Amino acid sequence: MPAAFGRHAAYHDAAPRIPALTTVAAATHSCAPVSPRPLASLEIGVDARVLDVAGADSLRLRLLEMGFVPGTVVRVIKRAPFGDPLELQVRGGHISLRAAEASRVEVEVAEAQR
């Protein structure tokens, strides 16, 4: 996903404007190579940290606005009976996304749980 990585790099360039959020990603980035995983593949109950939201459309904007901004901790709570959509916990609330949409959110599993 070159486009997504390119975008990710753009946020590092903008670091002076948004320090707190980029430091997390930047720190992990410098220590060890981050392996971004789609949020949809996350095991239930595992905390993960948002790295970025992929794509270039209004859904990316919507997901960011719902709180899936880089650095935020997210968790999969459960899957709906037919396997889709997912129930996610982010910023103190529960949000339901379809797996296809949740896959746009790239996360890394938080350090303590690796």
Next chain:
Amino acid sequence: MSASLRIALAGNPNVGKTSLFNVLTGARLQVGNYAGVTVEIREGDLRPDLARGRRIAVVDLPGTYSLTPIAEDEAAALRGLQGEATEAAGGKRRPPDVVILVVDAANLARNLYLAIQVVELGRPLVVALNMIDVATAAGIDIDVAALSRELGVPVIPTVARRGEGAEALIKAAVSIADGEWAPSATLAALRGRLLVPVPEAEPGPSARALALLGEAVDPVAARGLLGARAAGSLDLLAATPEERAAAEAIDEALALDAAAELVIARYHEVDRLIDGLGLRERAAERAPAMSRSEKIDRVLTHRVFGLVVFLGVMSLLFTSIFSWAEPVMGVIEGLIAWLSEQVTALLGAGVFTDLVVDGVIAGVGNVLVFVPQIALLFLFVGLLEDSGYMARAAFLIDRLMARVGLHGKAFVPLLSGYACAIPAILGTRTISSFRDRLVTILMIPYMSCSARLPIYVLLIAALFPSDERLGPFTLGGLILLAMYLLSTASAIAVGAIYKRTILRSPTPPLVLELPPYRLPRLRNTLLAVYDRTMDFVREAGTVILAMTVVLWALLSFPKPPEAPEAAAAAPVEVVAGADDAAPGEVSPAITHSIGGRVGKALEPALEPMGQDWRIGVAILGSFAAREVMVSTLGLVYGIEGADDDDRPLREVLRNAENPDGSRRYTPLGAIALMVFYVYACLCMSTVAVVRRETRSWRWPIFMFLSMTIFAYIAAVLVYQGGRLLGFA
């Protein structure tokens, strides 16, 4: 005398905004208007004891998570905050004098995002820190003074459900509106960080995009324009041509990057505020009410029990509008009949009496008879929404709805369509995308509503032997089942086709909040039920009433040549000639009317689907409401009251013969007619309500024509195909 004020209420969904609106206005019921096509905006006068002699209007904006105009609800909220150019205001933009932003005190990590966006707009602002009792009970200690200082606006703790804090809130709002409002230093700094591009060696996307928008565009409006450009939704904004042109000149990819960067910058502000308040640890954790909700959800969204409960709730909802409404509808019909008798007795027989009784009073009855179903559906939907279950229902069923390309929220309106299209179409208001709402509205009339049932029953009972069985099932039962399956399959097919053609749009992303479960407030729900029902009576009711009068005139004039009362009471006229009636058959008044003549004129078109002119007249009559087909067909055969007891009519249909001695109505013809009724949009109330909900005649006319033409083609295919296959 002080000038009148307008206060706008903004906030996330599920934060008690409606409760606060009802507290502030005392929910006096004379107001309740819906400004938009999709989004309800309510406006009311502030309670006199709070307004203290001033005229203060309160506007309840749609609940949204953000003001980036991605969909209609956010755009409506943004327009409401920036001031929409309305006819009432002489075509000028008049922003509200004060904004009250309602936030959930227990979940600031999520709610402050919208707060930041409202701050960016720079309007006089008061924050209502609502449900402060829940936050306190959960041990969340919010430093109200610090939050107020950081945001630079007054923050008033409230408990809207109990009306606490309303007085302080209004006092703060009014004093801010009266004073020369100037952003405080904090607010100016906060706005500055978000609005003014920081000079950098390498400016970020938002700085570049804002610079491109230039100085012609107000920096506040620029945020909305960038977001709309990024989301491809400039149509939703009430932008000036210059603003629009400036926005369109920006590369879409840059607009997206810029809008995304702004979102991240706002969340950075949110996190800074949360840190300052010492709520950082809380922010990563669930909201307090959520832990109880998670326990409830162990059952309600469980893969087995969840679906069982879902089926139970939906059956209850369906039963209520299908069966529980029946007795109340019976009472209304009884009252209308009683009123008709009284008026007839008072005025004596005559054309004017007929106009009053069969036109006006019947028209009022046609409107009121929907009220029980509409009220019950909105009561159910309101309680389910308020409790938080509706979001779970959408969560459970979304997988199936997504296959058609629709949102999980389309399920309840579609299900309601089996009872009656009118409440079902009104129920689509929960769907936020207009296109998806329209697809759902166009699907609903295909659902086999309860008004079709008497027609199926009449035709099956008249033309199919009741003792014929296929295995354990009666033939009639199987035919009835087939009609329901046909209607369901057709509705789904139609939805899928529209979704891919004239109303093409991607399957809407779910992005659905599962709010904490709360005990619904019956009072709030009843107020919404009242508002919506009265809206139907006012807006769709007038059209239904007018159509009833027109239809009455069409089926009553001209009168037969003899004395009209005699002909209606005791039809004795014998129609000569064998072309349209067997010798010796009577000709009731209705056959002389314009409607009767149109029916006869249509006969050549009806023959290919195996019907005669009598059915044609009945089809015209059923435009009032499908079940009226039975009583109209009764009148054609000179049988009064076929709608109460259709057995005499069954006999007549079964034994009717053509001049050559063959059966006039065949089982094949009956099936063709039933298929016709599955598809045909023979319901003026549906047309009226679609006009109301789409605010134009375009879609109801499209719906009527497409359904009726399709119904005709399908019925002809069934009849001719059946004959080719050897069924007579």
